[in-house]
Amino acid sequence: xxxxxxxxxIPEIFLFLWALFIIAFDLGTKRKxxxxxxxxxxxxxxATAVLLYLYHGGISxxxxxxxxxxxxxxxxxxxxxAFMAVGSSFDIIAQKIKNHRGEFFGLVLFSTVGMMFLAxxxxxxxxxxxxxxxxxxLFILAAYYKDDRISVEAGLKYLVIGAFSSAILLYGLxLLYGLxxxxxxxxxxxxxxxxxxxxNGIGWALLMAIVMVLAGIGxxxxxxxxxxxxxxxxxxxxxxxxxxxxxxxxxxGVVAFMRIFIDGLYGFADAVMFPLDWGNIVAVLAAAAMIxxxxxxxxxxxxxxxxAYSSIAQIGYVMVGMVAVSELGVGSVGYYMFIYLFANMxxxxxxxxxxxxxxxxxxxxxxxxxxxxxxxxxxxxxFLLSLAGIPPLAGFAAKFFVFAAGIQAGYTWLVILALxxxxxxxxxxxxxxxxxYFAPDNPTIKLNTPLSANIVLIIGVAGLIIFGVYPEPIxxxxxxxxxxxxx
Amino acid sequence: xxxxxxxxxxxxxxxxxxxxxxxxxxIVFGRRTSEGAKYEPYESGIKPKGDTRGRFPVxxxxxxxxxxxxxIEVVFLYPWAVIYQKLGMFGFVEILVFIVILLIGxxxxxxxxxxxxx
Numbered sequence: 066x067x068x069x070x071x072x073x074x075i076p077e078i079f080l081f082l083w084a085l086f087i088i089a090f091d092l093g094t095k096r097k098x099x100x101x102x103x104x105x106x107x108x109x110x111x112a113t114a115v116l117l118y119l120y121h122g123g124i125s126x127x128x129x130x131x132x133x134x135x136x137x138x139x140x141x142x143x144x145x146x147a148f149m150a151v152g153s154s155f156d157i158i159a160q161k162i163k164n165h166r167g168e169f170f171g172l173v174l175f176s177t178v179g180m181m182f183l184a185x186x187x188x189x190x191x192x193x194x195x196x197x198x199x200x201x202x203l204f205i206l207a208a209y210y211k212d213d214r215i216s217v218e219a220g221l222k223y224l225v226i227g228a229f230s231s232a233i234l235l236y237g238l239x240l241l242y243g244l245x246x247x248x249x250x251x252x253x254x255x256x257x258x259x260x261x262x263x264x265n266g267i268g269w270a271l272l273m274a275i276v277m278v279l280a281g282i283g284x285x286x287x288x289x290x291x292x293x294x295x296x297x298x299x300x301x302x303x304x305x306x307x308x309x310x311x312x313x314x315x316x317x318g319v320v321a322f323m324r325i326f327i328d329g330l331y332g333f334a335d336a337v338m339f340p341l342d343w344g345n346i347v348a349v350l351a352a353a354a355m356i357x358x359x360x361x362x363x364x365x366x367x368x369x370x371x372x373a374y375s376s377i378a379q380i381g382y383v384m385v386g387m388v389a390v391s392e393l394g395v396g397s398v399g400y401y402m403f404i405y406l407f408a409n410m411x412x413x414x415x416x417x418x419x420x421x422x423x424x425x426x427x428x429x430x431x432x433x434x435x436x437x438x439x440x441x442x443x444x445x446x447x448f449l450l451s452l453a454g455i456p457p458l459a460g461f462a463a464k465f466f467v468f469a470a471g472i473q474a475g476y477t478w479l480v481i482l483a484l485x486x487x488x489x490x491x492x493x494x495x496x497x498x499x500x501x502y503f504a505p506d507n508p509t510i511k512l513n514t515p516l517s518a519n520i521v522l523i524i525g526v527a528g529l530i531i532f533g534v535y536p537e538p539i540x541x542x543x544x545x546x547x548x549x550x551x552x
Numbered sequence: 553x554x555x556x557x558x559x560x561x562x563x564x565x566x567x568x569x570x571x572x573x574x575x576x577x578x579i580v581f582g583r584r585t586s587e588g589a590k591y592e593p594y595e596s597g598i599k600p601k602g603d604t605r606g607r608f609p610v611x612x613x614x615x616x617x618x619x620x621x622x623x624i625e626v627v628f629l630y631p632w633a634v635i636y637q638k639l640g641m642f643g644f645v646e647i648l649v650f651i652v653i654l655l656i657g658x659x660x661x662x663x664x665x666x667x668x669x670x
Binding site: 092 | 656
């Protein structure tokens with residue numbers, strides 16, 4: 066038997082089997098116990114995290130599967146986002162989804178397995194398969210309210226855009242394979258450098274590959290100009306799934322970007338390689354994302370659309386750290402995504418709870434919430450202020466490190482723009498807080514939260530406050546991931 | 553560069569020439585009529601009736617999709633069977649894992665009642 070080092074994929078195998086078990090269990094018990102299934106799913110995710118702690122570090126399947134610090138770090142983010150998405154979906158499961166509860170949780174877990182394989186991919190084909198396994202369950206989940214037109218529209222839009230972007234990505238990957246003669250990312254880096262030194266003929270083919278891969282991953286990241294699907298899909302999908310899309314799936318896109326661009330195309334980041342450099346293209350896209358995301362968010366009346374545009378802007382900030390292509394750059398991007406997990410999942414969890422109790426998503430209906438539900442209003446304020454980057458919350462430290470990386474790499478114009486748009490973003494985040502605290506009272510319902518949603522909210526707030534005051538342990542862990550790329 | 557690409561360019565040229573020549577020849581020499589049967593999807597086929605949005609029970613679709621799923625399972629078994637000797641025990645365990653996963657799916661669709669016709 067060939068040595069595949071199966072030990073390293075035990076967490077993934079366990080999570081996959083657990084998803085099958087959840088689906089079968091729900092069917093076997095005649096769908097009587099929605100709560101029990103939810104807690105079993107959360108327990109399975111927690112058990113996977115323990116297994117991940119026990120079995121990591123090494124290479125298996127001939128370098129196709131790498132269990133390195135980068136993969137470990139992002140897998141923690143994926144498991145965290147799945148855990149929080151499942152935790153905040155208990156009321157939806159109890160009220161709106163009657164027939165396919167086990168499948169809902171099972172598909173969330175399948176998608177998480179895909180993200181975990183993606184984070185570990187050391188090779189283009191396994192990376193692509195990981196990406197597909199991430200997105201295909203999400204197509205179904207986005208359309209989960211079968212009788213709701215907006216939800217079905219969201220699922221269909223996401224399916225079409227997702228399939229389209231996968232095809233573009235695959236073209237780009239095949240060009241990279243054609244140029245380098247290998248799908249192994251590290252070998253690809255070496256072969257591309259050799260090819261560049263030996264010939265002058267690779268110019269346009271490599272540019273095509275860069276643009277296509279960037280477009281393919283840009284769609285997954287909702288990076289401007291590939292963002293058009295995001296607001297509609299975010300609005301229509303069930304809110305916990307929107308949260309999973311905006312954190313888990315986005316972090317998966319970020320790690321795919323790191324593997325292909327920062328590792329595989331490392332030599333072509335710098336502007337001296339013009340016109341074959343990707344650094345400046347990505348910097349321009351990041352600038353566009355920050356401007357368009359923040360300005361469009363100002364006008365939104367629906368909290369999910371507002372958070373969708375805000376997440377477009379947030380990915381712009383992430384890309385500031387990415388174009389730095391340095392130890393601090395990679396580390397700050399990891400740290401940013403980690404903090405973004407708490408803030409965004411928390412904000413979406415509050416939106417979920419609010420929708421479950423009132424049936425409304427509009428920002429205006431949050432008026433006077435602080436009177437009837439002071440705790441949840443305070444939590445929401447913390448999440449939004451962290452997204453805006455107000456100290457001492459963790460969002461401030463995250464933005465600080467990302468911008469520091471940008472300055473260090475010489476992208477001063479980009480960082481100045483990011484600071485200006487961050488000021489703009491404060492307006493729409495604060496607008497929700499103004500509604501909750503200072504708007505004239507109108508009769509609001511007291512929000513009832515299930516225990517699991519309270520756990521999610523407490524995790525979110527605790528993460529933001531603890532890592533805001535004391536960022537060192539996570540930051541060191543994040544900086545450690547940069548070793549993977551040899552920084 | 554050009555020498556290696558020349559056969560492909562030649563092929564593209566020949567293909568373009570044939571296409572243009574055939575279409576052009578039919579324009580120049582062809583007889584043009586525009587009545588009745590010309591406007592039907594299949595000029596000499598059966599007469600179309602009804603529109604394309606006809607409805608039929610979803611049961612057919614379900615059965616077809618499930619059939620394809622398990623059909624593909626069998627297709628995967630062929631290459632495995634061909635090199636069974638080389639793969640040995642390892643291949644046997646792998647295909648067993650594959651079949652067990654599909655078997656769970658089979659019990660799932662049985663449990664859902666997807667195969668009940670009534």
